[in-house]
Amino acid sequence: MTTTKETRAFQTEVKQLLDLMIHSLYSNKEIFLRELISNASDAADKLRFEATTDDALFEGDSDLHVYIDVNKENRTITIRDNGIGMSRDEVIEHIGTIARSGTKEFFGRLSGDQEQDAHLIGQFGVGFYSAFLVADRVTLTTRRAGLEHEHGVRWESAGDGEYELETIHRDGRGTEITLHLREEADEFLDSWRLKSIIHKYADHIPFPIRMLGTPLPAAEGEEEKPAEIETINQASALWTRSKSDITDEEYNNFYKHIGHDFEDPLANLHQRLEGKYEYTLLLYLPKRAPFDLWQAEAKHGVKLYVRRVFIMEATEDLLPRYLRFVRGVMDTNDLPLNVSREILQQSPAMDAMKKGATKRVLGLLEEMADKAGQSDGENQDAAANTDFADFWAEFGNCLKEGVIEDAGNRERIAKLLRFSSTTSDEQSVSLSDYCARMVEGQDTIYYITAESLAAAKHSPHLEVFRKKGIEVILLHDRIDEWLTSHLNEFDGKKLQSIAKGELDLSGIGENAEQEQKEHEEKVKAAEPAVKKITEALGDKVKEVRVTDRLTESPACLVSDQFDMSSNMERILKQAGQNIPDMKPILEINPDHELVIRLAKMRSKEKIADYASILFDQAILAEGALPEDPAGFVRKMNALLAQ
Ligand SMILES: Nc1ncnc2c1ncn2[C@@H]1O[C@H](COP(=O)(O)OP(=O)(O)OP(=O)(O)O)[C@@H](O)[C@H]1O
Secondary structure (H helix, E strand, O other), X not given: OOOOOEEEEOOHHHHHHHHHHHHHOHHHOOHHHHHHHHHHHHHHHHHHHHHOOOHHHHOOOOOOOEEEEEEOXXXXXXXXXXXXXXXXXXXXXXXXXXXXXXXXXHHHOOOOOHHHHHOHHHHHOXXXXXXXXXXXXXXXXXXXXXXOHHHEEEEEEOOOOEEEEEEEOOOOOEEEEEEEEOHHHHHHHOHHHHHHHHHHHHOOOOOOEEEEOOOEOOOOOOOOEOOOEEEOOOOOOHHHOOHHHOOHHHHHHHHHHHHOOOOOOOEEEEEEEOOOOOEEEEEEEOOOOOOOXXXXXXXXXXEEEEOOEEEEEOOOOOOOHHHOOOEEEEEEOOOOOOOOHHHHHOOHHHHHHHHHHHHHHHHHHHHHHHHHHHHHHHOHHHHHOOHHHHHHHHHHHHHHHHHHHOHHHHHHHHHHOOEEEOOEEEEEEOHHHHHHOOOOOOOEEEEEEOOOHHHHHOOHHHHHHHHHOOOOEEEOOOHHHHHHHHOOEEOOEEEXXXXXXXXXXXXXXXXXXXXXXXXXXHHHHOHHHHHHHHHHHHHHOOEEEEOOOOOOOOEEEEEOXXXXXXXXXXXXXHOOOOOOOOOOEEEEOOOOHHHHXXXXXXXXXXXXXXXXXXXXXXXXXXXXXXXXXXXXXHHHHHHHHO
């Protein structure tokens, strides 16, 4: 056993977090109490769960609570819980280190500009470290339930990059945190102030929070009565109360407690479900995405309770991965308390709750989307400012994962998707909006995928669609390539990439027949040009053919109907995947001056240069780089200088 006192350094990111926190949250210091009480309540939750299979962990004391002590003379506040506590290794792992993946990258993104960085703190969550908002020294002692008394731990730090660690004897299990207050944090020595913060954030955590009351003044001739210990919060689980008794403020404050968020949520959903299984949902949509939303191990933020006893943080067994941004609580009476998590996870009740919760969250999103749709009718600008638009901006890409993962709800989710299109740069166009605007004779939903909105918007492939007044959906998120490979149809209409396969717009527009005839004539007339370019490009392309997509540009690249798109190919290559080169099809516009000139050329060298410029330009137009950029510039300059 290590008994020696040792000094250890904080992980670099902890130091950065402390600096950022102190600068960003100086006007919001009171949250330290919320965070420490949340941790204490989590620790009580964990003990109660572990004790369901090992009663000895209670060590004869099952009155789980949090006690807050104020010492005006020493200028300290102490927060004590009799929860699960921590072993020495756990202290090292949790206090002084941030073990969430993506932390390094997150801090790498900070600009150093305090104002700009300030809002990022909300995406991170400060937890235990918020103690340093009010304290210039923090002492923590703890012992894990079940360990011998001599396995207690004392941790102390001034938040300056180092901490001291010592193994101590500790009788009681649980954790005690003493904050040595900074001078400017004197306001928190006032018990009334502390009580009001507890009411605000912790009324509805299911454990009592106790403090010493004020001594009652002595009546004449009597002795002063000693102060009694009071329970400050209501200690009733919020989700068990009836909806009509709960104010918005109570809902929001409870969210801040369980979500460790600084902002109010965007929306909440509170329902008691009765049927084969009975359960209660209190779920929230946050306003902002946490920084690690896109990390493979991103935390789920929903907690499972069984009869008010915390069982575990939700995993994919309780809520699908694409809804990992949802925060809140699910509580049921239909699961046994004292079985292993593995068995729980396979129970039909869990499955039913997962289905029910997914359905309700999608329902909430549909309601929000409907509201946005109504304000859209009255005022376009208003639509961009709706809750649903805010939701989409933060979590839209998660819903796209839903289309891929959740085949059972695919259609419902597809209705919630919002895109940019040739009619709107904002991601505000739904597939239903698109279908309602289809032109006469159109029965396909057209889209293009590209690296960026600008690349999609200026793609030469759009030319014929502009001419015919057909709207095209502009997809420019990485996930869109996967989305479109799973979403082939919407409302009975096929989705089709305009950069893949042969384009058949016959039947759309008034002069369809005439256009078809003209196209055939063009194909015939352009045969010599096609032949020359095919020879010049050799095996760089699968085929060279006359386009019916272009009206202004000389050439564009398309993929074969069942080939991977060139955008997808680039994404996979950037991700380091070893995939065979796909050969594109080069489509040329025989009416363009460059192609006309090329058709007349005899010099093989010149033809090769022109063909190569056409090919590289088409790659550039997709927002990508030609294989030999310097070669392209040289050829282009030679052409310009002619
Ligand atoms: N009072 C406590 N009792 C037992 N363990 C604690 C206590 N306080 C903190 N911990 C441990 O330290 C870990 C880190 O706490 P911290 O508040 O920094 O983050 P968190 O609560 O895990 O994350 P977040 O605040 O973002 O939800 C906790 O997950 C828990 O394991």
